[in-house]
Amino acid sequence: MTDLLDIACRVAGWARDGEQIEAFVVHERDTEVRAYEGEVESLTSAESQGIGVRVVSDGKQGYAYAGTLDPDALEETLREARDNAGFAETDEFNGVALPDDVATPDLDLYREALVSCPTDDKVALAIELERATRATDPRIAGIESAEYIDTIYESAVATSTGIASVTKETGCYLATYALAEENGETQTGFGFSIGREPSDLDPLVAARDAAERATRLLGSTKPATERLTVVLDPWVTAQLLGIVGHTLTGDAVLKGRSLFADRMGEEVATGAITLVDDATNPAAFTASMVDGEGLAIRSTPLISDGVLSGFLHNSYSGRRSGTASTGSAARGGFKSAPGVGAHALAIRPGDRNPSDLIAEIDDGFLVQGVAGLHSGVNPVSGDFSTGAEGLRIRNGELAEPIREVTIASTLQRLLHDVVAIGNDTEWLPMNAAGVTLVVADVTMSGA
Amino acid sequence: MLDHELINRTLSTALDTGGDFAEVFAEDKRSSSAVFDDGRVEELTSGRDRGAGIRVVVGETTGFAHTADLSETGLANAARAAAAAARGGGGGTRSVNVSAIDVDRGPGARIPPEEVAKATKVGLLTLANEAARGEGAAISQVSARYGDSRRQILVANSDGLLAEDDQIRTLFSVSCVATGDTGLQTGRESTGRTVGFELFDETDVEEMGRRAANRALTKLGARPAPSGAMPVVVGPGGGGVLFHEACGHGLEADLVAKSASVFAGRVGETVASPMVTLIDDGTMAGEWGHFAIDDEGRPAAHNVLIQDGVLTDYMWDHLRARKEGRPSSGNGRRQSYQHLPMVRMTNTYISNGSDEPADIIASTESGVYVAQLGGGQVNTATGDFVFGMTEAYLIEDGEITEPIREGNLIGNGPEVLTRIDALGNDFAMGSPGMCGKDGQGVPVGDGTPTLRVTSLTVGGTAA
Structure with missing residues (x-):
């Protein structure tokens, strides 16, 4: 295969006078194995590649892509991006990234062990995951899915302004979704294990988590509506942080879509909260060396001891805000221009374990799963309402399971109402780490 | 898009190691978009994605590979990769001879x-x-x-x-x-x-x-939304999302086959209020979830899923239908040539009832009126589902009064279906949706007349 950076540099080199070009080239190999009843249900072995070209000319931006790296397609894509730019309107801040003096961190994100791993070993992992999930508890009556997934990802960004950067990463995970049954009732639970190479993965941990999550909801009922203290488990917290991260992007701030827009330097959360976006942490599943525009990944403090201390920027939002990129350009593949987004958010953990925190709660709700964050949370207004299930907390102990309720507040209030943070930081297959959060005075809607 | 002889050779290659079934899905997709934001035309984007996915089935195992290279070599390599993934043991030569079926494509787009x-x-x-x-x-x-x-x-x-x-x-x-x-x-x-x-x-x-x-x-000027269980009236069009989540996903045969649906084993039973007739219909020309053939080559169909409250059938794709010895219902869909097909909805709707919408509201003493819904999510195994309200009002003494803030509603599919006690005569299709399942998004439509659920939990913050 031709070197990706060569291709990107060749396209960027076609820039005319007064024109900027950014070429993003990606090549990916994925394997996905699904196991069911001891057999392979499906095995997908996929190889894909593509290019996305951004052209900025007279302050106008155009973008085009192609799902191939054929030489003809490169020229055609550039031609189309140029044509598209002609129909946009001028914005003096438009432009591709300029090289800065931040050094790219040297992270160990690419493992030959995954690249050379035989398919048979991946199949064995998936089958073992399914077997282990069924074997964990006699009440596990079925499996909705048990799968092994990996990616070998390479990309390159080159610009006519002198950026030439490459990314090579491997990642893999096991995910299992168990069905527990008792007295004609079914409950579900998921478990996973993440890593950069297959030897990082532990099917037994994923199986145990899935089975525990499913079985402990058996017998759950719908409680009455009340206000109470909720404990968000790490999985739930990570999803919440993803939404908070969105409100702290320069794009949302500049365009009047952030509830934190005018609040820099103010207390936006309880003093215990320090939130950082740091994809230089190799423990993060989404750790990375460069951002979507080819700049070095760096650590950006967003909330420091409860005070709003930073926003995330790509080169456009940084320039327009009178500051600089924080290396937070985010891409959703090669089919669109880079936006702004968090790469690896984490709240500074507390010093107590979750069971000690629960022991102090007389009347509470341990939320182990949420549903409908995309439909019930508005990151612009801050309205927050989500479906939830988990366990009741009574007199400091986990009690009966509950389901079919919502928990509701606003993002603004949630951040102030956090009364304790666990010491159980856990990296998950998303752009945020989980940690146990105890939040006071949340409305639980039920019967 | 591809020459018949080339297709025959590719399918034969895919079956070289003894597969039971092989399929070539080729796609050429061009997209363009333009975004206006913050007072100006921000950006135009356009692109093209072209390739083929090849599937080989051996027993219970499916092997899948895809390629952006539609040459004879590219297709043969993908066919061999799919066959290897399916781990066929046998061998032998099987020749395939495809012939085109007539497809009613309807009038098609007038202005491409x-x-x-x-x-x-x-x-x-x-x-x-x-x-x-x-x-x-x-x-x-x-x-x-x-x-x-x-x-x-x-x-x-x-x-x-x-x-x-x-x-x-x-x-x-x-x-x-x-x-x-x-x-x-x-x-x-x-x-x-x-x-x-x-x-x-x-x-x-x-x-x-x-x-x-x-x-x-x-x-x-909206007040915080109420919290707790109460009557909910959903306006015309919007309620489609409710049915999509409350029972649509639960009627997908792949989930049913794994007992991951509360509706498994319930065909012939009363699962909903007798007012409810639920239909999934890929043939509705022009609608967002319409197509002439599904992504397995099966013509779109009008499928009655619930008739007068009785569950009549599930939705099927090729694989699940083949196992049951019945035809596919034309619900095999995939996001792109890079994805395996699975059972998906098309345009899912509840047909008209006989109530006057104004009467439905007037006969609701207190509750919530949802004029526009956001997305939703369901756990098909338990039936619990949520959907968002993006425009909603209080109903007080039979009248729509103050606007309320956004939030989710939560209910249990089988329970909610039996709690529908009023169905309007004002059917409308809802907003276009992208339905996500196992990481694949496909366009789906939905529709309903005004309807009332006697009790749903509204997830607000007010007492």
Whole structure:
């Protein structure tokens, strides 16, 4: 295969006078194995590649892509991006990234062990995951899915302004979704294990988590509506942080879509909260060396001891805000221009374990799963309402399971109402780490 | 898209190691979009994605591979990779001879998007922005988006099937932010149809801008939503999302086969109020979830899932149907040639009842009226589902009164279906949706008349 950076540099080199070009080239190999009843249900072995070209000319931006790296397609894509730019309107801040003096961190994100791993070993992992999930508890009556997934990802960004950067990463995970049954009732639970190479993965941990999550909801009922203290488990917290991260992007701030827009330097959360976006942490599943525009990944403090201390920027939002990129350009593949987004958010953990925190709660709700964050949370207004299930907390102990309720507040209030943070930081297959959060005075809607 | 002889050779290669079934799915998709935001035309994007996915089934195992290289070599390599993935043991030669089936493609798009000047597309965005901003100084931000796609597909399989389709979709949406003493609020309006640029003969983008703006403005004065279980009336069109989540997913045969659905084993039973007749219909020309053939080459069909409250059938794809010795229902869909097909909805709707919408509201003493729904999510194994309300009001003493803030509603599918006690005569299709399942998104439509659920839990913060 031709070197990706060569291709990107060749396209960027076609820039005319007064024109900027950014070429993003990606090549990916994925394997996905699904196991069911001891057999392979499906095995997908996929190889894909593509290019996305951004052209900025007279302050106008155009973008085009192609799902191939054929030489003809490169020229055609550039031609189309140029044509598209002609129909946009001028914005003096438009432009591709300029090289800065931040050094790219040297992270160990690419493992030959995954690249050379035989398919048979991946199949064995998936089958073992399914077997282990069924074997964990006699009440596990079925499996909705048990799968092994990996990616070998390479990309390159080159610009006519002198950026030439490459990314090579491997990642893999096991995910299992168990069905527990008792007295004609079914409950579900998921478990996973993440890593950069297959030897990082532990099917037994994923199986145990899935089975525990499913079985402990058996017998759950719908409680009455009340206000109470909720404990968000790490999985739930990570999803919440993803939404908070969105409100702290320069794009949302500049365009009047952030509830934190005018609040820099103010207390936006309880003093215990320090939130950082740091994809230089190799423990993060989404750790990375460069951002979507080819700049070095760096650590950006967003909330420091409860005070709003930073926003995330790509080169456009940084320039327009009178500051600089924080290396937070985010891409959703090669089919669109880079936006702004968090790469690896984490709240500074507390010093107590979750069971000690629960022991102090007389009347509470341990939320182990949420549903409908995309439909019930508005990151612009801050309205927050989500479906939830988990366990009741009574007199400091986990009690009966509950389901079919919502928990509701606003993002603004949630951040102030956090009364304790666990010491159980856990990296998950998303752009945020989980940690146990105890939040006071949340409305639980039920019967 | 591909020569018949080339397809025959590729399928034979795919079966070289003893597969029971092989399929070639080729796709050539061109998309373009234009975004207006923050007072200007921000960006135009266009692109093309072309390739083929090859599937080989051996016993219970499916092997899948895809390639962007549609040459003889590229296809043969993908066929061999899929066969290897299916781990076929046998061998031997099997020749395949495909022949094209007649497909009723309907009238098709009258104005293909590639025949429309980019400047014309961009012009719509500016109109929508101006109209939205004209609704009041409190409108602080407007974004508008135009999108079109042309997806040409070819499906051929070792049963000799060969079918092609040309799917053109056009989409337009406007989103507004209003700023007031209470903070920021948002309003959105979208339309999408399986048609070309003629969408705008019937769609007034300025009116869309005004509606989105007024939604945001109305919410500036909204009270916190109530919390707890209460009667909920859903306006025409919007309720489709409710059924999509409450039972649509649970009627997908792949989930049923794994007992991951509360509706497994219930065909022939009463599962809903006798008012409810639920239909999934890929043949509805022009609707967002319409196509001539599904992504397995099966013609779209009109499938009755629930008739007068009785569960009549599930939705099927090729694999699940083959196992049961029955035909597919034309619900095998995939996001792209890079994905395996699975059972998916198309246009899912509840047909008209006989109640006057005004009477439904007047006979509701207190509760919530949901005028516009956001997305939703369901756990098919338990039946618990949520959906968002993006425009909603209190009902007090039989009248729609004050607007309430956004939130989710939660219910249990089998329970909610039996709690529908009023169904209007004002059927409408809802907004275009992208339905996500196992990481794949496909366009789906839905529709309902006004309806009432006697008890649903509203997830607000007010007592």
